[in-house]
Amino acid sequence: xxxxxxxxxxxxxxxxxxxxxxxxxxxxxxxxxxxxxxxxxxxxxxxxxxxxxxxxxxxxxxxxxxxxxxxxxxxxxxxxxxxxxxxxxxxxxxxxxxxxxxxxxxxxxxxxxxxxxxxxxxxxxxxxxxxxxxxxxxxxxxxxxxxxxxxxxxxxxxxxxxxxxxxxxxxxxxxxxxxxxxxxxxxxxxxxxxxxxxxxxxxxxxxxxxxxxxxxxxxxxxxxxxxxxxxxxxxxxxxxxxxxxxxxxxxxxxxxxxxxxxxxxxxxxxxxxxxxxxxxxxxxxxxxxxxxxxxxxxxxxxxxxxxxxxxxxxxxxxxxxxxxxxxxxxxxxxxxxxxxxxxxxxxxxxxxxxxxxxxxxxxxxxxxxxxxxxxxxxxxxxxxxxxxxxxxxxxxxxxxxxxxxxxxxxxxxxxxxxxxxxxxxxxxxxxxxxxxxxxxxxxxxxxxxxxxxxxxxxxxxxxxxxxxxxxxxxxxxxxxxxxxxxxxxxxxxxxxxxxxxxxxxxxxxxxxxxxxxxxxxxxxxxxxxxxxxxxxxxxxxxxxxxxxxxxxxxxxxxxxxxxxxxxxxxxxxxxxxxxxxxxxxxxxxxxxxxxxxxxxxxxxxx
Amino acid sequence: xxxxxxxxxxxxxxxxxxxxxxxxxxxxxxxxxxxxxxxxxxxxxxxxxxxxxxxxxxxxxxxxxxxxxxxxxxxxxxxxxxxxxxxxxxxxxxxxxxxxxxxxxxxxxxxxxxxxxxxxxxxxxxxxxxxxxxxxxxxxxxxxxxxxxxxxxxxxxxxxxxxxxxxxxxxxxxxxxxxxxxxxxxxxxxxxxxxxxxxxxxxxxxxxxxxxxxxxxxxxxxxxxxxxxxxxxxxxxxxxxxxxxxxxxxxxxxxxxxxxxxxxxxxxxxxxxxxxxxxxxxxxxxxxxxxxxxxxxxxxxxxxxxxxxxxxxxxxxxxxx
Numbered sequence: 001x002x003x004x005x006x007x008x009x010x011x012x013x014x015x016x017x018x019x020x021x022x023x024x025x026x027x028x029x030x031x032x033x034x035x036x037x038x039x040x041x042x043x044x045x046x047x048x049x050x051x052x053x054x055x056x057x058x059x060x061x062x063x064x065x066x067x068x069x070x071x072x073x074x075x076x077x078x079x080x081x082x083x084x085x086x087x088x089x090x091x092x093x094x095x096x097x098x099x100x101x102x103x104x105x106x107x108x109x110x111x112x113x114x115x116x117x118x119x120x121x122x123x124x125x126x127x128x129x130x131x132x133x134x135x136x137x138x139x140x141x142x143x144x145x146x147x148x149x150x151x152x153x154x155x156x157x158x159x160x161x162x163x164x165x166x167x168x169x170x171x172x173x174x175x176x177x178x179x180x181x182x183x184x185x186x187x188x189x190x191x192x193x194x195x196x197x198x199x200x201x202x203x204x205x206x207x208x209x210x211x212x213x214x215x216x217x218x219x220x221x222x223x224x225x226x227x228x229x230x231x232x233x234x235x236x237x238x239x240x241x242x243x244x245x246x247x248x249x250x251x252x253x254x255x256x257x258x259x260x261x262x263x264x265x266x267x268x269x270x271x272x273x274x275x276x277x278x279x280x281x282x283x284x285x286x287x288x289x290x291x292x293x294x295x296x297x298x299x300x301x302x303x304x305x306x307x308x309x310x311x312x313x314x315x316x317x318x319x320x321x322x323x324x325x326x327x328x329x330x331x332x333x334x335x336x337x338x339x340x341x342x343x344x345x346x347x348x349x350x351x352x353x354x355x356x357x358x359x360x361x362x363x364x365x366x367x368x369x370x371x372x373x374x375x376x377x378x379x380x381x382x383x384x385x386x387x388x389x390x391x392x393x394x395x396x397x398x399x400x401x402x403x404x405x406x407x408x409x410x411x412x413x414x415x416x417x418x419x420x421x422x423x424x425x426x427x428x429x430x431x432x433x434x435x436x437x438x439x440x441x442x443x444x445x446x447x448x449x450x451x452x453x454x455x456x457x458x459x460x461x462x463x464x465x466x467x468x469x470x471x472x473x474x475x476x477x478x479x480x481x482x483x484x485x486x487x488x489x490x491x492x493x494x495x496x497x498x499x500x501x502x503x504x505x506x507x508x509x510x511x512x513x514x515x516x517x518x519x520x521x522x523x524x525x526x527x528x529x530x531x532x533x534x535x536x537x538x539x540x541x542x543x544x545x546x547x548x549x550x551x552x553x554x555x556x557x558x559x560x561x562x563x564x565x566x567x568x569x570x571x572x573x574x575x576x577x578x579x580x581x582x583x584x585x586x587x588x589x590x591x592x593x594x595x596x597x598x599x600x601x602x603x604x605x606x
Numbered sequence: 607x608x609x610x611x612x613x614x615x616x617x618x619x620x621x622x623x624x625x626x627x628x629x630x631x632x633x634x635x636x637x638x639x640x641x642x643x644x645x646x647x648x649x650x651x652x653x654x655x656x657x658x659x660x661x662x663x664x665x666x667x668x669x670x671x672x673x674x675x676x677x678x679x680x681x682x683x684x685x686x687x688x689x690x691x692x693x694x695x696x697x698x699x700x701x702x703x704x705x706x707x708x709x710x711x712x713x714x715x716x717x718x719x720x721x722x723x724x725x726x727x728x729x730x731x732x733x734x735x736x737x738x739x740x741x742x743x744x745x746x747x748x749x750x751x752x753x754x755x756x757x758x759x760x761x762x763x764x765x766x767x768x769x770x771x772x773x774x775x776x777x778x779x780x781x782x783x784x785x786x787x788x789x790x791x792x793x794x795x796x797x798x799x800x801x802x803x804x805x806x807x808x809x810x811x812x813x814x815x816x817x818x819x820x821x822x823x824x825x826x827x828x829x830x831x832x833x834x835x836x837x838x839x840x841x842x843x844x845x846x847x848x849x850x851x852x853x854x855x856x857x858x859x860x861x862x863x864x865x866x867x868x869x870x871x872x873x874x875x876x877x878x879x880x881x882x883x884x885x886x887x888x889x890x891x892x893x894x895x896x897x898x899x900x901x902x903x904x905x906x907x908x909x910x911x912x913x914x915x916x917x918x919x920x921x922x923x924x925x926x927x
Contacts, residue, residue, distance in 0.1 A: 132813035
């Protein structure tokens with residue numbers, strides 16, 4: 001698998017490289033690079049030709065002017081050489097010079113150019129001296145004429161002839177410069193001979209000027225044909241024609257190259273079209289496979305989503321189960337703690353009931369004994385009254401006096417008055433103890449703690465309030481607003497417990513100021529009663545309100561509250577299929593309302 | 607041709623003057639001032655200067671270019687013929703190196719087309735520096751400062767071509783601008799005295815200017831020495847060097863043909879001619895009148911011309927030559 005993949009990769013790379021090389025090859029072959037050097041080369045040839053014609057122009061100027069600057073005849077040579085070198089370097093790159101035709105054309109041009117340069121060089125030399133002599137000629141002749149004019153004693157006719165001969169010779173020479181013919185040359189030779197003859201006839205001072213003139217005319221005779229010949233040779237040299245030939249060859253090669261370029265252009269076009277088609281095909285193919293991949297991808301995504309949803313559902317179920325379990329655990333814990341609390345209370349109740357029972361007996365006999373004591377003392381009083389009445393009958397006055405004294409010292413009269421009071425207060429006290437014990441018994445109902453029974457709620461509330469009185473009396477005034485209640489089927493001790501919790505909470509809600517706790521009862525309808533415990537204490541903040549029935553929730557300092565009171569109460573009321581509501585306003589007070597069914601449904605009683 | 611003489615005179619004068627005057631105005635003066643010193647790569651110029659003064663270019667390390675082309679002596683050495691590496695006189699007089707780059711060819715016989723070629727020939731010519739380029743390259747390349755210099759200036763090692771290029775580049779900077787005559791040409795017409803201006807006029811009238819023209823006042827053409835007289839017969843003791851360009855081309859027409867030398871700084875580059883036969887300007891001007899112009903000037907005219915020639919001395923490094 002891996003091997004085939006590598007092989008296909010290799011194949012792909014190879015074909016890509018192959019296609020790219022073909023493309024590059026065709027591009028290079030069809031590129032206009034050649035025409036770039038073509039225009040360059042063409043331009044160089046044009047410039048060379050331009051220099052050549054400038055050169056010729058300067059030659060024309062040189063042959064007609066006297067004081068000529070020959071620099072312009074030097075520059076074209078330098079420039080043409082430079083241009084030719086540039087041309088050659090371009091053409092060497094183009095490999096044109098390889099064909100015999102090209103080599104021939106180069107050689108032809110170079111030969112013509114060298115010859116021309118050579119001829120121009122000679123032309124310069126000869127032309128310079130020729131122009132000089134031609135310019136000097138009139139002055140030289142005039143000098144001789146002037147000298148002749150100064151000869152006073154000579155033969156006038158002979159002098160005139162010599163003068164005319166000199167003029168003729170000079171003019172012939174000048175004409176010769178314009179129209180170089182053999183006739184003129186012969187004329188000049190004749191003239192020179194005449195001048196030589198004339199010289200002999202003239203005085204010695206004429207010899208030097210005449211020699212000078214002769215020399216210069218001889219020079220003209222010698223140099224003018226040479227200059228003319230050089231000019232002809234220069235004119236005959238086909239430098240421009242060779243340049244034209246090279247230009248034509250360049251054009252021809254360029255046309256050929258252009259044709260080749262066009263052909264390759266066409267190939268390039270065809271090849272590019274094929275490539276584009278191939279690319280299009282591949283694009284379509286790619287798109288299609290992309291579609292397939294997308295489809296599969298989408299399916300995968302869907303499957304994945306489903307899986308995720310399932311996982312989420314499972315997770316949720318698990319979470320729910322876990323939450324339920326947690327709740328159950330919490331409930332168990334709560335129940336457990338409530339059970340513990342109940343047990344504690346129950347045992348406390350039993351203890352209280354036991355004590356009450358035990359205290360009941362002494363109370364009984366103390367009470368009955370106090371009754372008997374009262375009766376007995378009344379009888380004693382009667383007896384003592386009889387004794388006092390009998391006093392005057394006592395004989396001895398001293399005895400009588402000591403009795404009176406003793407009686408007043410003892411304050412018998414006061415004692416006699418006070419004892420019945422003491423007895424009645426004791427009776428009262430003992431009856432109150434009895435009441436307390438009864439209340440304790442009522443509250444705990446230890447005798448029938450877990451039994452459902454029909455109970456008078458007011459009785460339970462009262463005894464509960466009595467028990468809690470010590471907690472309340474310093475904090476709040478208790479107001480009872482009892483309605484008429486039927487007996488209610490309930491677990492009285494537990495209901496008492498609820499009332500106890502509510503009242504104690506209400507007391508705790510009081511601030512520094514003494515408040516009022518109002519306990520109301522009433523019938524909601526035939527089978528429902530309600531009990532309200534309202535206070536005007538600090539109230540419960542809204543955020544705490546929903547937590548107050550949670551187990552272990554407390555706002556009291558650690559150690560003072562278990563946080564179980566209300567939760568326990570809630571549990572108790574729920575067991576009674578009743579409801580407990582709270583309405584609270586911070587700073588105004590809190591009202592707890594407990595609603596209980598008068599009769600318990602059979603199912604609830606277990 | 608029966609034409610009346612006076613008329614013919616007029617016709618002849620017209621024939622000659624009309625085209626010459628007309629064209630003389632059209633092409634401007636035949637002499638032009640020196641161009642500015644070209645701005646060339648300073649490292650190459652410096653290398654050239656060093657090489658120019660380096661005797662290692664000669665076979666026995668006794669001669670540098672500067673030994674004969676002394677820049678403090680008008681670019682030559684004042685000798686009739688300088689002594690070569692073997693202590694024997696060279697065939698021809700040493701021409702000035704100043705403004706040589708403006709000459710259309712180098713050497714008296716115009717053998718070299720370029721300064722590079724000139725350097726090439728001088729170094730290996732037996733009588734002159736008598737060396738061999740291979741040896742020169744070896745010697746120069748052995749010098750670390752040259753090696754570094756060439757690497758910096760040319761980006762490559764020392765070789766024959768870079769050596770010659772450096773030498774030629776240096777020589778292209780050896781121009782002597784600001785001669786009084788150049789300043790005259792540039793428009794400062796007051797700088798020449800009346801006599802000097804007359805001298806210039808004579809220089810043109812006698813036809814000196816036919817050959818000594820252009821930017822270098824000569825140096826742009828070849829000319830036969832002895833157009834109107836046989837200089838060599840009169841001088842005697844013919845030498846092979848007297849054949850001039852004939853020695854290069856073998857063409858009979860080139861016998862006694864030489865490059866027309868530049869007249870720039872002519873007053874400070876005596877002796878004159880290829881053979882150094884004219885020790886003074888006067889002697890040289892005399893020879894020129896006799897053999898080249900075929901004319902006899904008045905003493906005054908000659909003196910004026912010589913005065914003019916003295917205005918052609920330029921400056922180098924800010925000092926007159």
